[in-house]
Amino acid sequence: MHAFETLSEKFSAQFNRSHFPAEPSSLYQPNEYFLKLGGKRVRPVLCLMGNELFGEIESDAWHVSNAIELFHNFTLIHDDIMDKAPLRRGLQTLHTKYGESTALLAGDVMLVVAFDYLNHIGTQFIHRIIRIFNQTAMKVCEGQQLDMDFEKRNEVGLDEYIEMIGLKTSVMLAGSLQMGAILGCAGERNQHLLYEFGRKLGLAFQVQDDYLDAFGDPGKFGKQVGGDIISNKKTFLQIHAWEVADSSQKEELLFLSQNNDPAKVERTLQLYHDCGADEWTCRLKDKYLDEALAHLEDIAVVSKRKEPLKELAHYLVQRQS
């Protein structure tokens, strides 16, 4: 039984190496650059933790974890192209540094290498793991498409937003845990409960993400604070504020979203606060966290084995960066 930090270090120790051939370097060097940008490695470690909840970590779990982390980086590379994002973890995004065509292709080949890690899984589990992996991968793409669709709309309902976040963020956390559980020979019921734990945790995670993007400490938060407001992204804050705003507040929110006022971020934040959106997101986050933990509680393994996941859940929703 290991804590998240320990497994994260173990994971990085074997992941932080080259995953690509040397040539052509015009294709693979960009991939190496991107992977060196790092990250929290939450998803692959969730797979390891999902596995360890039910027993010793299987060697297959490392292959699946590598596949998950490469898949996640593939989505980041392509999302950055679609979002025209200049920076990732404070450094140039792949397309900014190497051009869009190379970034597109580097993402493609990273996905192929991710699939190749799955081909190391033994006969007993390969079909089940690839099925969950692919289902998850498709949902992540669907979530990204919905996210882009929403950017073109003035109004998005909370239910629709939760559905999109569920696809874009939650399923990968949930799926990573479930794949670990499968390798740990967990039964269907335990798999399902762990999946639901991950899904709710993903929602709580996203609430915190949206909150930090608006109200985070610029010194701690890795990205530009107010980035979502500047690019008119739908967020939990934006959707709640829009739902409860009175007509003059609505008018101002609409005006701010349609114009590049220099005080756009500041004024939008004030409106979010006036609408109580900041407090509301804190309550919503706690609700999702409680629901996640209730699912974890129900899993039929001794409580002690659940401690690392419980700790991680608390950390992820309280993080400041």
Next chain:
Amino acid sequence: MHAFETLSEKFSAQFNRSHFPAEPSSLYQPNEYFLKLGGKRVRPVLCLMGNELFGEIESDAWHVSNAIELFHNFTLIHDDIMDKAPLRRGLQTLHTKYGESTALLAGDVMLVVAFDYLNHIGTQFIHRIIRIFNQTAMKVCEGQQLDMDFEKRNEVGLDEYIEMIGLKTSVMLAGSLQMGAILGCAGERNQHLLYEFGRKLGLAFQVQDDYLDAFGDPGKFGKQVGGDIISNKKTFLQIHAWEVADSSQKEELLFLSQNNDPAKVERTLQLYHDCGADEWTCRLKDKYLDEALAHLEDIAVVSKRKEPLKELAHYLVQRQS
């Protein structure tokens, strides 16, 4: 034993249906659109033919063929974005019709669905097939990157060009045949010979492609004749002409490539002809075809079983569209 046309019809009969969920339609409808543009389905049928060379067609071969065709379409969607191509088979490319972001994502999800077909392969073959599939997929990406690298250079050697074409075009033909052979329980030597047949056939195929793009009959050829010349693509014709041109011809070739002369295509074609590049490509194509057929000849199965592949090889290098 079936001829290419028969297998192509059989393949299309089971392939021409929806491969995607209905929702979100903003993501999956573009995929359906693109697949309806059709195509010769050469690669998936090569897998079926590679399989039938050694016995009855296995049910797994259909799954692999579907994966191959979806992979091929994924590469076309992304290549069209990179090449900024407006048309594909006379109709709008995906990014022209639906925007680049959706095209990028539609390609991504098509690759995932391709991998999902591979997950239908039985335990006996799944690891070997996925290994070849992924090796092939990576090489195709490498070939596309080299192709883009070459566009930025004035001079590309014939050897480099052949290496690039080998990756971008030949390996997929060769790999498709090999995957079929594996499912037919072919031995290593037969697999290797069939792979080499496919590789040389791919080179002959590309020679014909380059020739048709320049000297094809506009009434029969599906794309814009002279397209490669207009976009300064490296081709067998361009590389040979550059190699044998005298200094004044070289000067004119360079001038034409750097300027948008209205007579660019016409004058370049005249130079290719003056340099004997058109005749040279016909001889080169025959050389590759002969080499391909010699490999086919060496495969240890009765000649009769090789007839459909032999016929297909002749057809592919003589085709006018």
